[in-house]
Amino acid sequence: MSQANTRPKPFLLPDYCKGCGRCVHVCVQGCISFTQEINPLTGMVPVTLDLAKCTGCGLCIEACPEPYGLKAMEAGESFELQDPATLFGARRSTAPEPVDIPGRVIPMPSSEPLVIKGTYAAALGALMAGCRHVFGYPITPSTEGAELMAKLLPKMDGFYLQAVSEVATVYHMYGCGGAGLPSLTFTSSPGLSLMLEGISYMIAAELPGVFIDIMRGGPGLGNIGPDQGDVKLACRGLGHGNTHAITLMPSTPQEMLDLTYLAFELSFKYRNPVMVMADGYLGQMTGKVKLPDHMVEPGLPAWGVYGDLNHRGNLNSSVFLDEATMETRNLKLFDKYEQMKSEARAECFQAEDAEILLVACNTPSRASKGAAQKLREQGARVGLFRPITIWPFPIEQLLPLLPRLKQIVVVEASKNQIEDELRLALSHAGITDPPPITHVQRYGGILPKENEVVAHVQNLLGRA
Amino acid sequence: MSDAFYGTFDRHNEGKGLKGHTTHYCAGCGHGLAHKYLAEAIDELGIQDQTVTVNPVGCAAFLHFYLDTGHSSTAHGRAAATAVGHKVANPDAMVVCYQGDGDLAAIGLAETIATAQLGLPITVLFINNAIYGMTGGQMAPTTLMGQITTTSPDGRDRLTGGPIRMAELIAQLDGPVYVERVALFSPAERKKAKRAIKKALLMQKERRGYAFVEVLAECPTHFKTTPEKAMEWVKEQMVPIYPLGVKKDANFEPWFEMPKPTFDPATFLKAVGASSEKPAGFCKGFPTHIHATDISLKLAGSGGDGAQTVAMLIAKAAINEGFDGTHIPAYGPESRGGTSYADVHVALEEVHNPASPNPDIFVAFNAPSLAKFGHTVRPGGTIIYDSAVAKDVKPVDPTVRVVGVPFTDIAAGLGKMVVKNIVALGALQAATEIFPQETLLATLRDTLKEKAALIPLNEKAFAMGAEAAREAMKK
Ligand code: SF4
Ligand code: SF4
Ligand code: SF4
Numbered sequence: 001m002s003q004a005n006t007r008p009k010p011f012l013l014p015d016y017c018k019g020c021g022r023c024v025h026v027c028v029q030g031c032i033s034f035t036q037e038i039n040p041l042t043g044m045v046p047v048t049l050d051l052a053k054c055t056g057c058g059l060c061i062e063a064c065p066e067p068y069g070l071k072a073m074e075a076g077e078s079f080e081l082q083d084p085a086t087l088f089g090a091r092r093s094t095a096p097e098p099v100d101i102p103g104r105v106i107p108m109p110s111s112e113p114l115v116i117k118g119t120y121a122a123a124l125g126a127l128m129a130g131c132r133h134v135f136g137y138p139i140t141p142s143t144e145g146a147e148l149m150a151k152l153l154p155k156m157d158g159f160y161l162q163a164v165s166e167v168a169t170v171y172h173m174y175g176c177g178g179a180g181l182p183s184l185t186f187t188s189s190p191g192l193s194l195m196l197e198g199i200s201y202m203i204a205a206e207l208p209g210v211f212i213d214i215m216r217g218g219p220g221l222g223n224i225g226p227d228q229g230d231v232k233l234a235c236r237g238l239g240h241g242n243t244h245a246i247t248l249m250p251s252t253p254q255e256m257l258d259l260t261y262l263a264f265e266l267s268f269k270y271r272n273p274v275m276v277m278a279d280g281y282l283g284q285m286t287g288k289v290k291l292p293d294h295m296v297e298p299g300l301p302a303w304g305v306y307g308d309l310n311h312r313g314n315l316n317s318s319v320f321l322d323e324a325t326m327e328t329r330n331l332k333l334f335d336k337y338e339q340m341k342s343e344a345r346a347e348c349f350q351a352e353d354a355e356i357l358l359v360a361c362n363t364p365s366r367a368s369k370g371a372a373q374k375l376r377e378q379g380a381r382v383g384l385f386r387p388i389t390i391w392p393f394p395i396e397q398l399l400p401l402l403p404r405l406k407q408i409v410v411v412e413a414s415k416n417q418i419e420d421e422l423r424l425a426l427s428h429a430g431i432t433d434p435p436p437i438t439h440v441q442r443y444g445g446i447l448p449k450e451n452e453v454v455a456h457v458q459n460l461l462g463r464a
Numbered sequence: 465m466s467d468a469f470y471g472t473f474d475r476h477n478e479g480k481g482l483k484g485h486t487t488h489y490c491a492g493c494g495h496g497l498a499h500k501y502l503a504e505a506i507d508e509l510g511i512q513d514q515t516v517t518v519n520p521v522g523c524a525a526f527l528h529f530y531l532d533t534g535h536s537s538t539a540h541g542r543a544a545a546t547a548v549g550h551k552v553a554n555p556d557a558m559v560v561c562y563q564g565d566g567d568l569a570a571i572g573l574a575e576t577i578a579t580a581q582l583g584l585p586i587t588v589l590f591i592n593n594a595i596y597g598m599t600g601g602q603m604a605p606t607t608l609m610g611q612i613t614t615t616s617p618d619g620r621d622r623l624t625g626g627p628i629r630m631a632e633l634i635a636q637l638d639g640p641v642y643v644e645r646v647a648l649f650s651p652a653e654r655k656k657a658k659r660a661i662k663k664a665l666l667m668q669k670e671r672r673g674y675a676f677v678e679v680l681a682e683c684p685t686h687f688k689t690t691p692e693k694a695m696e697w698v699k700e701q702m703v704p705i706y707p708l709g710v711k712k713d714a715n716f717e718p719w720f721e722m723p724k725p726t727f728d729p730a731t732f733l734k735a736v737g738a739s740s741e742k743p744a745g746f747c748k749g750f751p752t753h754i755h756a757t758d759i760s761l762k763l764a765g766s767g768g769d770g771a772q773t774v775a776m777l778i779a780k781a782a783i784n785e786g787f788d789g790t791h792i793p794a795y796g797p798e799s800r801g802g803t804s805y806a807d808v809h810v811a812l813e814e815v816h817n818p819a820s821p822n823p824d825i826f827v828a829f830n831a832p833s834l835a836k837f838g839h840t841v842r843p844g845g846t847i848i849y850d851s852a853v854a855k856d857v858k859p860v861d862p863t864v865r866v867v868g869v870p871f872t873d874i875a876a877g878l879g880k881m882v883v884k885n886i887v888a889l890g891a892l893q894a895a896t897e898i899f900p901q902e903t904l905l906a907t908l909r910d911t912l913k914e915k916a917a918l919i920p921l922n923e924k925a926f927a928m929g930a931e932a933a934r935e936a937m938k939k
Contacts, residue, residue, distance in 0.1 A: 015485075020491035020492035022691060025692060042482055044491065063497075065489065065495070066487060067469045067485075067487065092474050092479070093470055108729045108733075109729060109733070111738040112741065113783055127732060128732070135549070155731065156727075159722065167542070168544075168574065168578065169545075171538060171546045171549065171575070172545050172546075172548050172552075173549060174546050175536060175538075175548060175550040175551075177549070179549070197539060201539050205537070281792055281818075285791070286790060286792075287788070287791075288783045288789060295727065305534040305550070306534070306557065307515065307556065307557020307558065307559070308557075312512070312515075314535070315534075316536045366818055450817050450819065
């Protein structure tokens, strides 16, 4: 602090004064007064200073709300110096250009397969992908995943936080993902509905995060039976605005692990949330799960708002008031969505020579596999096309099968949600005359059964 | 002028012209002062590099125009939740939540309270100006009684609720270390405001906990008055409702610490119970006498019968033998009290459909289960049921073998009802020879390795179940 007799007096560039008068009222010496003159540059009416009686008490400076308003004039500065660049320095910021800190792939010793349920497998996939931050709100039938994480994370010096709601959960992920670290949540349908706002924000701010949705019967509170009624949310309704996210549809506990692992990779590659959608059956299903031969120690991306010097200049934001800027932002996202299409994946089972193609995801794809096999035994040429990504829909993988097909049968536990993705994809691919599409559907927490698929196809064949 | 401000406000209209050095706030707005004191405190504590501000929705949504720190702009009401994400991602970050009254005390109330009670060291600046500024002067949760706003045109009244006192509310929670309400209308109050903001940051820096500073701020625009009158209004109208001062100042020792995550394969494998040891195999081949490639089983009983445990043991045994195995429990309400059933598959290569609508083998622990699923067993299949509790078994397909074993009586004889399911497993083994005894016993021992004292009893139960099944089949 300066000595009393050398205390600096205030200085003001009138252009930076809004004339609020906060300074006027505190000066007992009456050095500062309102004027009537409108500053032509700002349209404001700045105050004027007459420092003859000024004691340098500093109260006016403390009262000024403008960062570049009243400032203390240090020794050597002069009133005449009016060039802000000289006065305040030309720097915008002294923060360095942020750099990427790369992650590390760590080889794993080989181990015997585990026998675990789907939600557990997904949890292990996340841990192996380097995720050490999990947030969630308990909701059946996804809770086991969160419970396992709460048990395992402390052993790996990670952190599980039970949030106050699904709404809070997704913003914990916004913060953690925004810092540049992998994060995960387990939820189930009503929980996903609550998270949609935040997912839209994450997409807009280009933040990674993996959402595992164990779908249950709806709408409303519905029940906890297995369902696929969230497919339209993941594919067409991730909150407001033009949003998309890669949506993975596992069908076995092994895939729960593999696709969750993949989800993290994709989430950081595209700086976008990734959805892993399973039905309640798959979440509970126990099966053989082989661990990958490596795990990941994540790095720290250049764009993260981590809270250190390297990342000080960064900003995560979804607010772009200027419409043109927001449109540019949208175009950037669309470009990314286009690139994501290269991630489309599908499994074909006995599909090469199929005349009837079942299309199904998650557990219904396994019932369909069983049905395809039974029908083959009866001499029908039935195959299965299983989208592993429902968005982007693996249309390129489907197109070569089309010429041979007489019928497509979509097997799903929702009202046309998977079928609509198929129809949209066909339409966008310019297929105007696809084979007839029929379906086997169950609703409300019930999955289509193998014998229902068999009966449906037998019926088609009888008619044909 | 504080170093924590950008040299030019490039994000404010690209820093062009006057906007490069002035804020977007109205003349006399309290936000500017709060920004300034925050910036000065950041300077004085030397924490600029670590600071991450979580920016709200409201007039201060553009905090990132001004402060030269990391910024995370979030949704309306979600600043506290976002801040927690940043803090646990980097415990060394200095996370500042900057929120208005609509954001913190209305739409974000749940997150506000939960985060305060969580108590992680986070600094919250709550700008209370009794109005929604950005959206154009609507009623806020902190709007005073009688105050006219665009959504309380006749003045706030009893039916629209009363002003909420956040500082007092937060102070009565256990989580926060420090809570104070300050104002900006006089040199003395501004001095306290600055001091409070610095202290709130210090509490975080010293890892003592969550700190909350409520700032009574002027919004001259929506008070529809001059900046001077706005200050008077805060002093005369707001302060009586929102008394200034320290609301909580606890003496928390520095406590906050989070370990650095580990990525050590050995730690991971141990935590998940993975082993590199190949389990011993006892099977000579796939049990093709039941099905060529894929055997389906169903086990059903009531909640406490242990059907799921046995189902799991069979799936595990299959995988230990190098086959594929799956187990789907019926879960949720249907597994509480009522029927609990499990579908199991054992496949040579891959289980296609893990459901068992027409099982090869069905184990029933009670009469209702037998009645429910007995007829679904495929021709030539096997039913094993508890003959101690299910009498008068209805005839099923004549090709289906039905083996009654008194699981309950045998378990009761052993003095432990819980081994009823292992009796059933023994019976299943003897009746179907799905796997050699040793396969199932090895899996059983492995599952019980943490409770080794129980192994002999379980082995006994298994053997007695098997013996009883052989007896029953002789008849
Ligand atoms: S420093 Fe004190 S005396 Fe000088 S102008 Fe400011 S308030 Fe008046
Ligand atoms: S306090 Fe600052 S902005 Fe307000 S009148 Fe004084 S110099 Fe101008
Ligand atoms: S509307 Fe009110 S709170 Fe918003 S900038 Fe203007 S004075 Fe400040």
